[in-house]
Amino acid sequence: MSANKDFNVRWGMAIDLDKCTGCGACMVACQAENNLAPVADASNKLRVMNWLVVFELSNKKPFPDHELVYLPRPCQQCGEQPCATVCPVIATERNEDGGIVSQIYPRCIGCRYCMAACPYHARYFNWFDPIWPKGMEKALTPDVSVRPRGVVEKCSFCHHRYMAAKDKIRVGGGSVYVPGEKGRKHSAIPEDGYVTSCAEACPNGAIVFGDLNNPAHKVYRLTRGNAHAFRLLERLGTDTAVYYLSSREWVRRLGDNYLQDEETQKPKRILPNKH
């Protein structure tokens, strides 16, 4: 669990900050797909359940040199998870099949230790039972169970869609893995066969989803050796599966903490890179 294993398939994202307008469609699509309850007053952001939050980044320069960038933050699906290692009841762990960090709601005791551990604030607690306006529960999807109060939840990379895509292959009699280069296995799911709800919703195509280990996938090309890619808090060693792309240096620098004289770093793969 705590060991950062190099899995065959590692689902990940490349989020292009040059394309995000901050419109919020991904957040709505996420809530709808994953059955998050709406709230009338959502202005206390420390209490609002959002698996995906769009942060606003500023270059802090005065008008007219001001630049603005929106940064969508799903769960970073760390290779080295601050959260899963601390959970006392194994209610969250990184799945070998795809590297997604799960959250098992019926298992969670609600101690919130994982929330304290996560520097990305990607984890949310059900402070109350979820309530839908009368009748709106009819619009709940059947794919994700509704969480009661007292448990922690977070983005799952729409894991149910992954399951469904694999089921589709299995029903067709196929194998869910296909051999790749150098003894590695890739998922048999076509690149567009499993996409998260947020990535799917974005009209600008700002969120690219795929297997970070599959050279045929777009994310592979976007994240390896890309001088404009970065990850959040790279130097903490969390080895996240969410990469960000920006052509602006100040944006990339905001991805991590730097001392004044330090240079902005490029993402390094913590795993022994087999490619």
Added chain:
Amino acid sequence: MNVNYNLPLDAELFPEGCERCSFSQFLLWLAVVGLVLLWGLYAAFLVLSTGLGVTALDDYFGFGLWITFDLAVIALGAGAFFTGLLRYILNIDPLKNIINLAVIIGFICYSGAMLILVLDIGQPLRAWFGYWHANVHSMLTEVIFCITCYCIVLIIEYVPLILEQKQLNKNPLLHHIAHNLHVTMPLFAGIGAFLSTFHQGSLGGMYGVLFGRPYAFRDGFFIWPWTFFLFVLSAVASGPAFTVLIATLMEKMTGKKLVSYEIKSLMGKIAGTMLLVYLVFKFLDTGAWIWSIAPRSGLDFDSFFHGWIYGKWLLFSELILCGLLPCFMLLSSSMRSNPALFYLAALLDCTGIVINRYVLTVQTLAAPVMPFDRWVTYSPNWVEWAASAFVLAYGALLLSLSYRYLPVFPQEIRLNGGQAKKL
């Protein structure tokens, strides 16, 4: 039957040869305690019936007053295991005069912490998952194991004291049980010391392993971050001082001498010594934090502090005002012989440890890690205070009953000039 109407109604239940206040006065005191208990119960009812949303906790502050409170009382309750260790294993005999109180305080602290935890976890009905689905990699798992086990040990240590109650002890079976438990006490003291060391350590480890939170993260030895050892040391440095303070508070409230000053002074000396050991390591640790962990994370010293509420004064208070100062005072025999200075030193010692638990819990979470994130502040609401007050009242209740009916203080009769039939 010959009834002395000058004695309180429940005088038959008092420890042999001890005087207590009138029953009505006692009831009045219990009523005050009861009010606080009711307030806390109402808060608990709100939490359990509607959810933790009624507290001031939020998604940034998953931990708040309650966890701080738990860590603080568990540290201060360390007097029980440490005194037990010294008394039963290392055979420092004079400590027998305060060990009973230390055990009761320990029991109150641990059982109180568990009561709070029942409220603090979102799914109390699943609390036992910690055993059933244990994640052996989690410091919290170890905490769950050790705290529950140690609480059982404390019950076992507390039971003989209850059975020694004058009337109960007349029953041969209970008398035997008490006796047998007494004989096995060194074994339980040993187990207690072992369990306590580990969960005190694991509580510290809980923060030290948070590698996503540079404020709390620490390197360490093998699987244990330095906070593991610092928590053990700080607990034993404050537990004895806290026991002394409670004993003194009880003396002030009852108007009786309960523990001789020499014993208190001895406890103070022990606390001071442990505090010195603790501080040596704590300063080394703080240095490593500032000059190694922070720059490694791309942060500087200043980035760990914010405004007044999370200002550097907290660090100064923790390490100097409530660290070095009480350490010096406790180790100086002249200062220790001045009750006012001695008690002040004990109080500062305990405060320093509470600050330590507070900043590691709250400031860790308040400090942003993502550069575009912001500092957030937390202040507990009445529900959290009420639940914490409930535990304090529960402690007061247990101590009051124990003091009134159980032979907690072996020196009481002698110190108050009573005609001791037997010591």
Added chain:
Amino acid sequence: MVLDRRGFVKCIAGASAGIMATPLPWKLLDDVSIWTQSWPWIPANVRGENFVVRVVSKTCPSSAAVKVRLVGNRPVRVLPDDDHPLGGGVSALAAAEVHMLHSPARVKRPLLRGPDGAFMDISWSKAAEIFAGKLKEAGGKSAFICGDETGSIAEVISALAKGLGSEDVCLMPSEGQCAAKAAELMRIPGQIGYDLEHSDYVFAIGANIFESWGTVVRNRRIFRAATPHPDGKTRLKARFAYAGPVQNNSAVLARPWLPVYPGMQTALALGVANILIAGGRTADALDFGAFKELALRYTPKKVAQITGVDPKGLESVVNALLAAEAPLVIVGSEFGQGAGAAPVMAGFAVNALLGNINRPGGISLLPWDEAVLGGASSRSRLYANDLAARVGDWAAGGNAPSLLVVHEANPLYALPGAIPAKQAFKNIPFKVAFSSFLDETAEACNLVLPVPMGLERLDDVRTPYGSGQSIYCVSAPVAQPSEDVRPAADFLFSAAKELDLKMGAASYEDLLKSRAEGVVKTDFAALLAGTGAVSHEKIKVPEGYSLCPAVLEKNLMQASAETSFRLAPFVKLNLGTANTGIPPYNTKTLRASELEGKDMFVMMNAATTAKAGLAEGDAVTLEAGGRRLPARLRVFEGVMSDTVAVCLGYGHTALDAFSQNKGANVMELLSAVPEPATGLTVWSQAGVAVAKA
């Protein structure tokens, strides 16, 4: 009995082991863990067969083509329809549409205002009876407001009005209306379209093309395809520049963003024209000479003075336009309305100078769709009626109709505060609202008739403004209505029958079918399946078209109000529309810097804030034309100097808890003036005073 140590331990251990050996503790624990997973008050997953239905959103102003996922008969998700010319992703508003079907703000059954002023439930038959009676009574003194400019419902309403002898049919003000007026004045007999698909450099002036201007979802899909992801190596194919007062959703992606004062589109476009003409560009318009004379007066220096734009920045954008193969300039309102026809005309002129009219990646002149129903006004004809002016008349008293029918529009919320809509409503004795939601206007009506939402009814979309080609889409109902509703069209057809009015079609479906098969010449069934019918037919650039220099000049002369600060309203789709309010699923998308509890934030840059003597977080009052707006101040460096940026969509007093009383409605502050020589009412330039509350 003597209990020794051994016996004691045995006893305890035996008892513990004994209990543990029974199933009791284990069964209990197991049960407890099951309870905690299945509390009866937590909704359980309801499974069913999955379907996907292609529709075009009638709720989102971008006319986004989407797929609706149904489980059994329940719509549960709005998904993108990447294969549709109006699709490719979903907007924040469209994404929330299935949940809005169950919004607490929905009107659940017909409501009639009783003598005591309160609404009472009535039956549909009663409602039909009252409605027919009122129509008969009012006859030609009926007026109609339609909030749907793309749907055929406008034609139904117009046919009914004609039958009654009324010409009072107005659409809600929109960018499409401004463009239609511009085309009319320029003597272009068609709809102005924008071939974004094939453009390699887009300069948007005012038009917030990624959030509120035109076919937003389509615009964004095109941007996606044209822009490679950054890697430090690949050169961008299409580029995008934006000029506007606020660093809005479009500005964040623009390279560069040119900050300008609000409402300065015409002057800025003339500045562009100036540089182009100075560089030798011409257009073949009839009155190009006069236009040139006008444009040459708008030198970059002068334009900089008027609009506050950085002349160097403007010049670099114009150079980029000149260097591009298929440049396109889009001029529109910064908040989707009220800018008038002049900016569109000026924009047309710039495009003409760039030589891109009816060229790939340029402006496309699309044929207007004609009315199918005999007697009904065509869309272009309906655009010509200016609602704002009419409402002013009604308020003045004399010409107030005796019956007003409002269809899916919320004029009481959406019209500028200077337009006395409330007074007009008072002067009209009987008002009827067809609405899905109990909005401000419905609340002020005598009869409220609940209509199905887009997903629950058969409806159509005719070439939305902004599209580069003619397109006709039919949207089939995907869900059973969740309330006791009737489609407005059906209701109007039966009312017409009741009054013996000839409508030219038997039903709405009949009308759509006639349009599909008779006008668009496409299989109706295919349209129902969700494929839009696209036509690349263009009308020729008319020989004698005009650039209307005289109209432009009059508009440029119009002095803006003398106040210390300028007001820059802007739109965000996640706040919904005037009709929907904030969708329940969208409250979470509002930032802490936009709304805090009931307080909304308005934005000024630091220098402007200092000038106003204010500070971050201050409670402020904006005042214009005697109307006041409470807000709090956010210092945001992405706002033009001397400008206050305010987001639309707040301050609903009706609807539900998700929208109600959150912030204030900036429309209240806007003054309305007639646009010289066009007959439109405009409200794009407003001065405002800002003071500490």
